[in-house]
Amino acid sequence: MPKISIIIPTYNRADLLPRAINSVLNQTFKDFELFIVDDGSTDNTKEVVNLFVKKDNRIKYIYQKNSGGAANPKNNAIKYCSGKYIAYLDHDDEWFPTKLEKQYNLFEQSTNKKLGMVSCNVLIINEKEKINGVHKMSKYHKLEDLLLSGNEYAFSNSSMMIDRSIVDIVGTRDENLKIFEDLDFTIRLALAGYDLDFVDETLVKYYIDANNFSKDFKRASPDYEKFIKKHEQLLKKYPKILAVYYRHLGTMYLLADEKLKARKAFVNSIHLKPSIRNMITVLCALFGKRVYIFLLSLKKKGSLI
DSSP: OOSEEEEEEESSOTTTHHHHHHHHHTOSOOOEEEEEEEESOOSSHHHHHHHHHHHOTTEEEEEEOOOSSSHHHHHHHHTTOOSSEEEEOOTTOEEOTTHHHHHHHHHHHOOOTTEEEEEEEEEEEOTTSOEEEEEOOTTOOSHHHHHHHTOTTSSOGGGOEEEGGGHHHHOSOOTTOSSTHHHHHHHHHHHTTOEEEEEEEEEEEEEOOGGGHHHHHHHHHHHHHHHHHHTHHHHTTSHHHHHHHHHHHHHHHHHTTOHHHHHHHHHHHHHHSOOHHHHHHHHHHHHOHHHHHHHHHHHHHTSOO
16 A cells, blocks of 8 residues: 555646656655546547556556546545545646655654644746746644735645545535635645644745636636635634735736726725725726736836835
């Protein structure tokens, strides 16, 4: 029985999938099984995966009809996992070689019997293979830490390793959420009384696809709004944080060229936390995406506070 079960959900990314698979095979920790769940791909994903399957019996290929989101293939794979821990990897991301080893050691050496998830820092790579920055995760250990961070990306799927046993208690991924089911799962884990811990090192590369920039926001915005509504009663206990979430939602709608929905979200943010920054976002919504991106560029250059 392997110590770690790895799940890679994939859909029509046969061109990038080998990068993710190779990053698993290059791990210094070797005692794992890898499930690649093909969510109804119409490209040559099956052929690409079979080349790896023939060379390594730790790799298993599962094909299913398209479900329209990442939650279902992850839930499907859980049924086959026999490892003590489960790690997730998105098909277009990759791991640094010591990712599994360091997270496994943290789990095994911890004296915290309520430790449910271990994560790590994530390197953000843009479409030009340039580094955009690092999402640091090491300060979020409790539910309140996560919420007060106001960072909906604090737990990326590819950085997660969880204790297999908690799935039976917390439940599987919410299939009504097509995108933010990883953050939703983390919050449910924390609400169930489990703690979070982190390897304070950058062990994951997360790739941004700028070619699908507007398309991704059109797809993600309604899902993020659904996530906020699902946890709104909890978030209302932290009005300043809920304001941040609504501001993020407004930004996403704005970048998806949906100005009316963006304004509504920004107004909700202002009602919860009146501030100059929130006022500026509403003004941005009046003029659209181009003005917002221009103002954002000024902020990054230090010209706009």
